[in-house]
Amino acid sequence: xxxxxxxxxxxxxxxxxxxxxxxxxxxxxxxxxxxxxxxxxxxxxxxxxxxxxxxxxxxxxxxxxxxxxxxxxxxxxxxxxxxxxxxxxxxxxxxxxxxxxxxxxxxxxxxxxxxxxxxxxxxxxxxxxxxxxxxxxxxxxxxxxxxxxxxxxxxxxxxxxxxxxxxxxxxxxxxxxxxxxxxxxxxxxxxxxxxxxxxxxxxxxxxxxxxxxxxxxxxxxxxxxxxxxxxxxxxxxxxxxxxxxxxxxxxxxxxxxxxxxxxxxxxxxxxxxxxxxxxxxxxxxxxxxxxxxxxxxxxxxxxxxxxxxxxxxxxxxxxxxxxxxxxxxxxxxx
Numbered sequence: 001x002x003x004x005x006x007x008x009x010x011x012x013x014x015x016x017x018x019x020x021x022x023x024x025x026x027x028x029x030x031x032x033x034x035x036x037x038x039x040x041x042x043x044x045x046x047x048x049x050x051x052x053x054x055x056x057x058x059x060x061x062x063x064x065x066x067x068x069x070x071x072x073x074x075x076x077x078x079x080x081x082x083x084x085x086x087x088x089x090x091x092x093x094x095x096x097x098x099x100x101x102x103x104x105x106x107x108x109x110x111x112x113x114x115x116x117x118x119x120x121x122x123x124x125x126x127x128x129x130x131x132x133x134x135x136x137x138x139x140x141x142x143x144x145x146x147x148x149x150x151x152x153x154x155x156x157x158x159x160x161x162x163x164x165x166x167x168x169x170x171x172x173x174x175x176x177x178x179x180x181x182x183x184x185x186x187x188x189x190x191x192x193x194x195x196x197x198x199x200x201x202x203x204x205x206x207x208x209x210x211x212x213x214x215x216x217x218x219x220x221x222x223x224x225x226x227x228x229x230x231x232x233x234x235x236x237x238x239x240x241x242x243x244x245x246x247x248x249x250x251x252x253x254x255x256x257x258x259x260x261x262x263x264x265x266x267x268x269x270x271x272x273x274x275x276x277x278x279x280x281x282x283x284x285x286x287x288x289x290x291x292x293x294x295x296x297x298x299x300x301x302x303x304x305x306x307x308x309x310x311x312x313x314x315x316x317x318x319x320x321x322x323x324x325x326x327x328x329x330x331x332x333x334x
Contacts, residue, residue: 092163097152108227110150114181121149123223142272172277179208180264187258
């Protein structure tokens, strides 16, 4: 059986090589024919000189080149694979902002967060809220609206659909940065998942003049002054964070903001999504060391020791120019 396969293979190889051999023989024959039919009489005499291996005269070389151009045209077309370039999916466009929430200190009348006043763009930049730049809070990276002071940069909620891009599998939380005016605000948002299912959820945001966190609401940034219509007022104003837990196995595609809110008016500056849910408790309180287990042997970091070196819950720490957001819950977190 092996012998038969070997013969068949050898025969196939000869059949494949035969057309190539014929082509070479034809080219050689044409070459000799051209030489015999195109050389000048002097060239015949030169070729017939016994024992002489002199190169053809320049004019003879040129005659050969021109004859070959006229008589022979061999084209080689190597097989080429067409590779389509990878196309990166473009991120969906955001709906247009409909409220001017910040103003330049030199032009305070250009903002209108609550009908009369606005956040100071300079004060916000001082706490890391820079147009077009990332802002990390509660392990979620938000993109601060890329709009200059005095231009629309937030959503006064009215049912806008915000795409969540890129979709992240196993994400734990969908986060919102915003605040309310004329009192705290509550409204119903709708999460749409990639499997076409939906889930409604209530989101709450405190009034921007509040300086204390509330249930399901925490202060993401605080500024020491704001811009009134005609001047600056030295009074703390806040930007708040609230989050919604994402059901296991679901991937968020978009969120529809509340169509209305009450009693105050809700403003959303940015929506962000976390990475996968944390799955290990690595920090314990000194009073209950057995509540965590980072190494499988019952050991864990001390929350108090970490706080002594400025690693505090929910804070951002920097090293080598990179900012890291520390988990908000230091112990009993799983």
